[in-house]
Amino acid sequence: MQLAEHLGVIIKTPNEIEGLSKESSELLLNGEASTWSAVTLSLGDKHVVIYNPSHAKSRQSNDIMHELSHIIIGHQPQQMHSYELGLLLRHYNADQENEADWLAGTLLLPRDALVKIKFSKMDHDQAAKFYGTSKRLLDWRLNSTGVNSIYLKKMQPA
Ligand SMILES: [Zn+2]
Incomplete structure (x- = not known):
């Protein structure tokens, strides 16, 4: 996606994450597949958006755009959880979620x-x-x- 490239954001599916344990990627793709959309992992000022490839393409585009919107707006995550590989999983509050939804919709349509x-x-x-x-x-x-x-x-x- 050109916008992601422009922002220097890497977009991947769980399968493409090197070093993610087999258990985690299985869980993301099978066990919990219907329950999540996309997440952004941050390592310093580098961002990686991991999206759920088991959803419809039309939903994937919105999920990815939503994550990019958080980054474009410059949302500061409310909490950072350390995750595998020393990466940080970003969490946002409800206002930030609404803003990201709004911007994603505006960019897509x-x-x-x-x-x-x-x-x-x-x-x-x-x-x-x-x-x-x-x-x-x-x-x-x-x-x-x-x-x-x-x-x-x-x-x-x-
Ligand atoms: Zn969000």
Whole structure:
């Protein structure tokens, strides 16, 4: 992903982490596979985003973008847990989570894209596929940005 490269962030799946114990990677990929999205490990000012490849692609893009958003905003994690390999697992508070969700949605589906989708009467399933996001994210963005209501107002006969 170009944005990650630009930020100097490395993106990996648990399988690709050298030195992560077999038990941990099994747990992440099988045992706990449905319960986590993505985490960011920090070593000094280097960040590694580890995402869960067992989710749908559309969810992966949001999960990764969410983690990158924390880094872009410069969120200071509330707690740092030391983890294997002397890496630190970052934890955020609820406000920081909301901000990261918001920025991730904005980066994946900018307002211009939403206007284009709505006014070209693009099918929502197709649009979500085109932008590599979930339909749920698309619907949330259309509502939260007001693009839906602007469209409805414009379509009303005068
Ligand atoms: Zn988060």
